[in-house]
Amino acid sequence: MKRFSIVLSAVLLLVALLTGAVQAAPEPIRIGLNLEMTGAVAAYGQMGYEGIQTLKEIVPFKVLGRPIELVLVDNKSDKVEAANATSRLIEQSKVVAIIGPMISGSMLAAGPIAERYHVPIIGPSTTNPLTTQDKKYVFRACFIDPFQATVAAKFAYQNLKARRAAVLSDIANDYCVALGNFFIKEFKSFGGQVVSVQYIKAGDQDFSAQLTAIKNANPDVLYIPNYYTEDALAAIQARQLGLNVPMLSGDGADAPELFKIGGQAVEGLMNTAFWHEKAATSQLSKQYVAAYRKKYHKDPNAFGALAADSMLIIMDAIKRAGSTDPVKIRQAMEETKDLPVVTGFVTIHNGDAVKAAVIRKAHNGQWDYLATVNP
C-alpha cells in the first residue's frame, strides 16, 4: 500500500508538472498541411513542405504572441485521401487553416469539406478555376489555368509560328484535361488548327499508341499540359517514335524529376510557370532563394515558393483578423492586398491570387528564363 501511494504521488507530480508547463507557454495556433508527400506527384508536396521550412528560417512563425504549430498529413496524391486528410485536420487536430493540397483534382475533393466546416483552405498551386468557384473558404496562391493557357497558345502561335497543334492530356487529372481544353479554345481563337487530341492516364507509362496517332496527324507543336512524370515519359516516347516537334507544357512540368527522368528528351521543352528565381526581385524573394540554397543545396522551385506564399497569406490574415477564429481568418484572407510574398506581391480576389506567368525553356537540365507575362 505504501509503494502504491508513492507511485501515485509521483504520477500526480508528473501530471502537475506537465500541465503547468503547458499553461506557462501560450497555446500554439495550429495550421494544417495537407500535402502530397508520397504517390504520383510526391515532388510537389515535398517541394511545398521544403518551401514552408525555408520560410521558417527567415520569418518568425509567431502570430498574436502565439507560436504556430504545423500539422502535416500526407494525402498520397490521392483525391480520397486528400478529402480524409481535410476532415482529420479539422476535426482531430483543430487547425484554424489548411495549406494544400497542391493539385487541383485533390482540391476539388478537399475544398467542399473545408467549406462545410467553415475553415479556410489554400492551394499553393491549384490552378483549375473550379476549385474556388462558388466557394467562400477555398483559396489559391497562384494564377488560374485559362490565363496560362492563353499565354501558352499565344506563345505557340506568335513566337513558335505553329499553326497545327496536337494536345496530349492526362484524363485522370482535372487540371490536365481542363488546361488542355483551355489551350485548344485559345489556340483556335488565334486562328490555329488543332489536329489531334489524345488522352493518357496518370500511372500508365505507355503512351506509344497515342503518340503514334499524334505523329500521323503531323502537328507542328505538341501541348502536354500534364504533371512532370507523364511529361518526361511522353517526351522520351515521342522522340523514340520520331515525333520531333517543339513541346509546350504548363506549370505541372516544374520538378527536378522532369530532367532526371526525361534526360536529353526534354531538352528544348517549354512551359508556362509560376515563378523563376531570376524574376525574384523583392527583398523577401532574395532572402528566400538564399535560405533555400543554404538549407537544401539545390535551386529553389516555384512550388516551394507558392507554399511559402500561402503560409504568409494565412499568417498575415490571422494578424489582421486579430483572432484565430477560422471565419474571421477567411474574411481577412479575402481582403489580402499587395502583401509582399516570396513570388512578389499578392492581392486576393474571390479566393484567387492575381499573379503573372513566366515562360521558360528546358536547357541542360535546368530552366532558362524567357519572359514574364502579366495578367
Next chain:
Amino acid sequence: MSLQEFIQQLLNGLSLGSLYALVAIGYTMVYGILRLINFAHGDIFMVGAYIAFYLVGVFYLPWWLSLPLTLLLTAGVGVLIDRVAYRPLRNEPRISLLITAVGVSFLLENLGLVTVGARQKGFPVPGMMASPVRILGAQVGGVSIWVPLISLAFLLLLLWVIYRTKAGMAMRAVSRDIEATRLMGADVDRIIAFTFAIGSALAAAGGILWSFKYPQINPLMGIYPGWKAFTAAVVGGIGNPTGAMIGGVLIGLVEVLTVAFFPTLSGYRDAFVFSILILFLLLRPTGLLGEPLKEKV
C-alpha cells in the same frame, strides 16, 4: 489508319505485352508449384529495378556486371521472402498464405517509401536501348525490339529448365503432389525456394526492361504492371509459362489497339484489360492453355 501506323501500333503493343509476359511467367510459376497467387510479385519487380538503379546509377558498375548481379540479388530477396513469410505457413490453410502475400506486398511498398523515398528517380538507360530503330517504315525505341526477344529467350530457358533438368523434374513433381514428393525423399523446401529464386529473377529482368522503356522508378511502380501481369497469367492459363507469355502479349496488344482504334476511349484502357480478366474468370477460369482442374477424390 495507314498500314505504317498499324505496324507501328503492333510493335508498340508487342513490346508492352512482352514486358507483361516476363512478369506473368513469374506469377504463373509460383502458382503452378504452390497454388499461391504471390501478390508481392509486382513489388519484387520494383525491388529489382531499384537494385539495378543503385548498382548502375550510384555505384557506377557496368551493365554487364549489374544485370546478373541484380538478377542474383533479387532472386535472393524472393528466397528470403519465401523463407520468412511463406514457409512457416506451408501447412496452414491457403487463404492465410494469400493474405500474407498481400501483407508482404504492402511491406515492400512501404519499406521502399521509407528507405528510398516516394519521389520518382530517373533510371539510367544504355544507349542501344534508347536510340530509335526503323522497321518496315515504322520507328520505335531500341528497347521495344529488344524486349520481345529477351522475353522469348527467358521463356525458352525456363521451359528448358522445367522439362529438361532434374530441378525442373522436381518442380513438376511438387506441383503435382507436395506430400508424395516429400515421401519420395526430395527436399521440397529447397525446390520451392528454387522456384521463388527463378520467379524473382524474372521479375527483376522485367523490372529492368520496364525501366529502360519507361525510365522512372518509384516504390509503387510495381502495382499496375503486377495486376496486368496477373491478368495475363490468368488469361494464358495460370500455372502455364507458355500461356503466360501468350497472355502477356495479348494484354499488351489489347491495351495499345484499344487506344489506337478508339482514341476517345483511351481513359478506359485498364477497364478493357480488367474486363477481360473478369470474363475469363467467369467463362474460362483455366485460361487459354490451362488444364482443367482435376477433382481429387
